[in-house]
């Protein structure tokens with residue numbers, strides 16, 4: 001496992017959970033908050049904890065906010081602070097900034113100013129719970145590490161023909177390892193297998209390749 005350098009800004013319930021879990025999983029975690037008591041609460045649970053105002057660009061620069069593999073901005077309520085911290089981190093060159101938002105408008109603003117990922121914990125968890133209760137199967141299988149995933153992609157009019165004709169391994173760099181046809185799973189399908197609408201292709205590949213295939217299929 002590659003040990004990641006992570007910066008977590010904002011140590012409320014969400015930020016604290018992110019910071020301490022990343023640390024437990026073996027990553028290097030710098031955790032900062034403007035409130036001393038929030039910082040103190042995690043001192044022994046992360047690599048380094050510090051008091052810092054994330055709206056102050058110089059302060060962000062002084063901790064090298066642009067050099068972390070992951071920056072998580074977990075300031076929910078104070079959207080102004082969240083925006084400034086996001087702009088600051090991106091401006092310093094941070095490659096992957098994940099922001100927490102409390103509502104849809106804030107989420108859109110954060111995306112616009114360059115957040116690489118925006119999550120709305122309560123909203124997203126609500127959707128997940130509803131999907132689970134309704135029996136919807138998640139399309140994403142766990143990440144296999146090294147950016148490799150196994151996912152299901154539904155066959156539609158853009159994915160017609162046989163596996164051989166589709167030639168997904170050469171065109172996208174992904175491998176079809178099974179076909180789920182109305183719940184009946186065929187492992188190692190034949191190259192001349194004719195795909196039917198609504199078949200689910202179980203595909204393994206690099207996340208970028210899977211994204212490209214998803215865009216192609218219009219998912």
Ligand code: ADP
Nearest residue numbers: 010011012013014033034053054075076077081
């Ligand atoms: P949660 O719902 O996860 O508890 P909050 O939005 O309530 O999230 O918590 C945000 C955290 O961010 C708080 O601990 C707060 O002190 C911290 N915070 C707010 N503004 C700043 C800032 N400018 N710089 C650093 N941390 C901040």
